[in-house]
Amino acid sequence: MSHAQSDGLSGAKIIVALSESHIDVVASLPDITTSHGLLWPLARQDKMQLIRVCKEDEGISICAALAMCERRSVMLMQQTGLFDSLNAVRGIAVEYNLPVCMLVGVLGKQPEIPAREHKKYSVRIVEPVLKAMEIDHLYIENDRDIPLIQKAIGRAYELSRPLVILFGRRLTP
Amino acid sequence: MMERAACLKEIARLRGDALVVAVYSTAFDWMGISPHPLNCFSIGAMGQASSIALGFAISLPYKKIVVLDGDGSLLMNLGSLVTIADIAPENLIHFVSQNGCYEANGEHPIPGHDKISFAGIARAAGYRHVKEFSDIASLQRDLPYFITQHGPNFATLHVHAGEKPALDYELIHGEAARLTFQKALREDMRKQ
Numbered sequence: 001m002s003h004a005q006s007d008g009l010s011g012a013k014i015i016v017a018l019s020e021s022h023i024d025v026v027a028s029l030p031d032i033t034t035s036h037g038l039l040w041p042l043a044r045q046d047k048m049q050l051i052r053v054c055k056e057d058e059g060i061s062i063c064a065a066l067a068m069c070e071r072r073s074v075m076l077m078q079q080t081g082l083f084d085s086l087n088a089v090r091g092i093a094v095e096y097n098l099p100v101c102m103l104v105g106v107l108g109k110q111p112e113i114p115a116r117e118h119k120k121y122s123v124r125i126v127e128p129v130l131k132a133m134e135i136d137h138l139y140i141e142n143d144r145d146i147p148l149i150q151k152a153i154g155r156a157y158e159l160s161r162p163l164v165i166l167f168g169r170r171l172t173p
Numbered sequence: 174m175m176e177r178a179a180c181l182k183e184i185a186r187l188r189g190d191a192l193v194v195a196v197y198s199t200a201f202d203w204m205g206i207s208p209h210p211l212n213c214f215s216i217g218a219m220g221q222a223s224s225i226a227l228g229f230a231i232s233l234p235y236k237k238i239v240v241l242d243g244d245g246s247l248l249m250n251l252g253s254l255v256t257i258a259d260i261a262p263e264n265l266i267h268f269v270s271q272n273g274c275y276e277a278n279g280e281h282p283i284p285g286h287d288k289i290s291f292a293g294i295a296r297a298a299g300y301r302h303v304k305e306f307s308d309i310a311s312l313q314r315d316l317p318y319f320i321t322q323h324g325p326n327f328a329t330l331h332v333h334a335g336e337k338p339a340l341d342y343e344l345i346h347g348e349a350a351r352l353t354f355q356k357a358l359r360e361d362m363r364k365q
Contacts, residue, residue, distance in 0.1 A: 025231070049231075051231075051256070051260060052256070052259065053224075053252070053256050054252025054253070054255050054256055055250070055252045057218070057220075057221060057224070057250070058221075058224040058227075058250065058252060058253050058256055059224075060221075060224075061218070061221040061224035061225045061227075061228060062224050062225075062227055062228040062231070063228065064225060064228065065224075065225045065226070065227070065228020065229045065231075065232065066228045066231065066232055068228075068229075068355055068358055069228070069229065069232030069233060069358065069362065070359070070362070071232050087218055088218040088221055090218070091217035091218030091221075092217070092218050092221060092225070095217065096351055
């Protein structure tokens with residue numbers, strides 16, 4: 001068993017990282033990669049406000065307005081929702097230079113297979129699309145990666161740039 | 174049927190210090206009728222004005238947030254009506270100018286232009302107060318009370334476009350305009 005297969009990704013630790021990043025609003029659409037481990041626990045706490053949106057681009061816009069008001073938030077969604085909201089990401093987050101932070105469950109990604117070598121088109125194209133859009137992004141695939149979340153969110157706000165954090169395995173609570 | 178600019182003048186008269194998010198043709202009219210540093214023009218990601226306004230309404234609960242939406246724009250983000258009604262910000266007032274067409278893009282009709290009731294959708298989504306206005310006299314009579322009610326509130330303005338504004342997108346939406354708005358917003362927040 002490879003190292004990547006042997007460990008997991010804890011939603012509880014991610015919630016701590018979000019809290020330590022001063023995130024106080026989470027906009028979301030359910031995604032099976034993050035549902036059990038992250039979204040349900042977020043729904044059961046009251047430190048961060050949870051806003052359930054109907055479509056991902058709504059969440060991008062809500063987070064953008066919050067950022068303009070100096071409040072920190074994240075949009076939690078699946079990569080299919082990210083694809084669906086790309087014009088809002090472009091027109092609002094990128095062109096307005098706003099630190100819209102997106103947490104994206106990558107459906108179908110297996111941590112032991114690099115995304116760019118993945119058989120699934122919907123997994124393989126995520127990073128090239130983000131690269132083409134000049135959006136900072138990183139994969140979080142096990143608990144050892146979690147400290148990168150706070151650093152990346154801090155940098156996004158410092159530079160006022162959008163950020164995509166990709167979860168490459170199903171989260172546990 | 175009313176002239177859009179006439180409706181906007183009535184809203185401007187009662188604006189106070191509200192933050193206003195406006196779209197496309199309405200935004201160009203509004204810029205001339207109610208120039209103000211807290212005008213946010215939502216251009217480029219069509220349909221997103223109501224969601225941007227929701228973000229402001231959550232962040233600034235002490236301030237009236239007014240959305241001046243278009244019918245074509247709102248059709249692109251109908252789900253936002255449900256999200257707004259769910260969060261139920263008391264400080265959000267949502268107007269949609271219904272002229273039945275994509276005015277800024279060649280005046281093609283919107284789908285269902287002769288059938289759709291945005292007020293009906295907003296009411297069913299759960300907005301607290303919903304109105305429709307088709308004549309200026311009713312708007313003048315009812316608007317002062319309508320905007321003081323706890324929201325989220327929604328009103329359809331049945332309009333025809335009137336004068337065509339010059340669509341100078343760089344002026345309304347360029348980097349200078351965005352920075353001006355964001356600076357004004359930060360200053361306004363510090364005053365509270």
